[in-house]
Amino acid sequence: MENRTYLWLPAILGICTAAIHLFFRFHVRRQLSPLSALASNSQPSKTLLNDEEISSSAIDEVKSDDKTRALPSELPDSIVVSGNAIDIDGGDWVRRLNGFVAQERHNGRYNVVTINTELDYYLSVGECVEEWHTKWNDGRGKSRVYRTVVFDQGELVNFGDDGWINWAFSGKYVRSGLTSLSFRPCC
Numbered sequence: 001m002e003n004r005t006y007l008w009l010p011a012i013l014g015i016c017t018a019a020i021h022l023f024f025r026f027h028v029r030r031q032l033s034p035l036s037a038l039a040s041n042s043q044p045s046k047t048l049l050n051d052e053e054i055s056s057s058a059i060d061e062v063k064s065d066d067k068t069r070a071l072p073s074e075l076p077d078s079i080v081v082s083g084n085a086i087d088i089d090g091g092d093w094v095r096r097l098n099g100f101v102a103q104e105r106h107n108g109r110y111n112v113v114t115i116n117t118e119l120d121y122y123l124s125v126g127e128c129v130e131e132w133h134t135k136w137n138d139g140r141g142k143s144r145v146y147r148t149v150v151f152d153q154g155e156l157v158n159f160g161d162d163g164w165i166n167w168a169f170s171g172k173y174v175r176s177g178l179t180s181l182s183f184r185p186c187c
Helices: 002-035 090-105
Strands: 111-116 121-125 128-137 143-151 154-158 167-170 172-176 180-184
Touching: 090 111, 090 128, 090 143, 090 167, 111 121, 111 154, 121 143
Parallel strands: none
Antiparallel strands: 111 143, 111 167, 121 154, 128 143, 154 180, 172 180
């Protein structure tokens, strides 16, 4: 009789794990999103109405924290151009964009997140240095819009897939599990 009890234990643990995951995904996420300093994907802070408003290289909001060095108003084409170049892997493009913003634009002084806007996610940051949306094209007619946020500290939970094609991040962070990050000030 005792051996049969142990056979049910993995099933019970699996059901409990699934219930906790569903509770967090559908109940807790809805309570957290309105509290974020920057809205989650379900409540975007910048409405993208049509393709004309999403440029592949334009930054719609640029603020410089360093008065001596103004930030350029556009990212270089060598970073953001995906166009009809079929050989550019989406994950490599996301990492390249995120790395350029973190190292070249901000010299590693801030945390940077680039995330696919099609995903469900929760993002809450302290001070936002800059934020914009960038469009990636795979050369076969498919495109995705990515949100890039530069900030001092914050929390990010990605409720979707965790591959490079979906997100990239850099800075000073602690990762809890596959899709949860806590960012601390870099300096």
